[in-house]
Amino acid sequence: MLLAIDCGNTNTVFSIWDGKSFLCTLRTSTHHARTADAYFTWFTTLINHYGIEPNITDVVIASTVPRVVWNLRVFADRFFGVRPLVVGKPECLLPQTPRVDPGTQVGPDRLANAVAAFDRHGGDVVVVDFGTATNFDVVAEDGAYVGGVIAPGVNLSLEALHMGAAALPHVDITQPERVIGTNTVACIQSGVFWGYTGLIEGITARIKAEYGRPMKVIGTGGLAPLFAQAEDLFDSIEDDLTMHGLTVIHAYNKENGSI
Numbered sequence: 352m353l354l355a356i357d358c359g360n361t362n363t364v365f366s367i368w369d370g371k372s373f374l375c376t377l378r379t380s381t382h383h384a385r386t387a388d389a390y391f392t393w394f395t396t397l398i399n400h401y402g403i404e405p406n407i408t409d410v411v412i413a414s415t416v417p418r419v420v421w422n423l424r425v426f427a428d429r430f431f432g433v434r435p436l437v438v439g440k441p442e443c444l445l446p447q448t449p450r451v452d453p454g455t456q457v458g459p460d461r462l463a464n465a466v467a468a469f470d471r472h473g474g475d476v477v478v479v480d481f482g483t484a485t486n487f488d489v490v491a492e493d494g495a496y497v498g499g500v501i502a503p504g505v506n507l508s509l510e511a512l513h514m515g516a517a518a519l520p521h522v523d524i525t526q527p528e529r530v531i532g533t534n535t536v537a538c539i540q541s542g543v544f545w546g547y548t549g550l551i552e553g554i555t556a557r558i559k560a561e562y563g564r565p566m567k568v569i570g571t572g573g574l575a576p577l578f579a580q581a582e583d584l585f586d587s588i589e590d591d592l593t594m595h596g597l598t599v600i601h602a603y604n605k606e607n608g609s610i
């Protein structure tokens with residue numbers, strides 16, 4: 352079985368793939384100081400809770416935080432005797448080479464999103480991924496990642512307002528009833544919710560105009576469903592897109608003998 356690990360700037364997600372489906376998905380906060388032993392304690396507690404008896408033979412990692420990879424490598428080696436495949440490292444093959452400016456280190460989560468979007472939909476896709484950042488990943492006709500957009504994430508924007516303005520509280524994102532807020536919390540929620548709705552509509556329209564061919568728009572990440580309920584922003588919402596990309600990248604490397 353394959354253990355796929357998606358390490359974001361905020362959260363780290365582990366999923367176990369048995370070749371057909373994900374048996375479970377476990378989430379923890381991202382901390383570079385978390386040790387291999389701490390990962391294993393947390394991991395075994397949860398899989399016991401779910402009654403799963405995995406036989407981990409392979410590990411694939413995508414990490415947007417380079418420092419956490421060391422402890423995850425030790426975790427894979429010590430407890431499963433596995434040398435993990437790390438997306439973005441030169442030894443990890445990709446089905447299509449990204450077409451970006453020389454020297455650009457594309458986020459491994461974006462590479463996985465592109466591979467997954469091509470596998471499921473063919474090319475000509477925009478992925479909108481709501482994580483720490485809100486990023487748009489453009490996938491060409493042949494499946495190559497060809498660039499995109501990075502905007503501050505929704506929770507980061509809410510936090511920045513609270514940090515930067517003495518009279519503004521921390522609020523949780525939700526869809527406000529009205530655009531014109533009649534109290535401070537409603538005003539902030541309106542600004543961020545309708546601001547992001549406009550950002551998604553505006554940026555996808557501009558990407559499509561610049562790209563010049565019909566494109567599908569796929570939403571992923573924790574907040575995609577919240578934004579989808581207000582407007583018709585996405586052709587589909589796929590929670591497991593990044594994880595699916597990791598399984599496809601892993602299979603591709605197996606087939607091509609690089610692991």
Ligand SMILES: Nc1ncnc2c1ncn2[C@@H]1O[C@H](COP(=O)(O)OP(=O)(O)OP(=O)(O)O)[C@@H](O)[C@H]1O
Nearest residue numbers: 359360361362481482483484523524572573574577
């Ligand atoms: N209504 C909501 N309000 C606030 N946060 C929400 C809501 N719904 C989902 N979330 C958050 O979305 C997050 C899951 O999103 P996702 O895993 O895509 O990104 P992340 O973990 O925040 O970012 P990264 O992948 O960059 O670490 C969870 O942390 C969850 O708290």
Ligand SMILES: CC(C)(CO)[C@@H](O)C(=O)NCCC(=O)O
Nearest residue numbers: 415456457458460461484486501
């Ligand atoms: C944009 C984020 C933060 C999204 O997780 C990540 O993919 C990243 O750190 N990317 C590196 C820069 C780039 O993708 O161009």
Ligand SMILES: [K+]
Nearest residue numbers: 359460482572
């Ligand atoms: K993510």
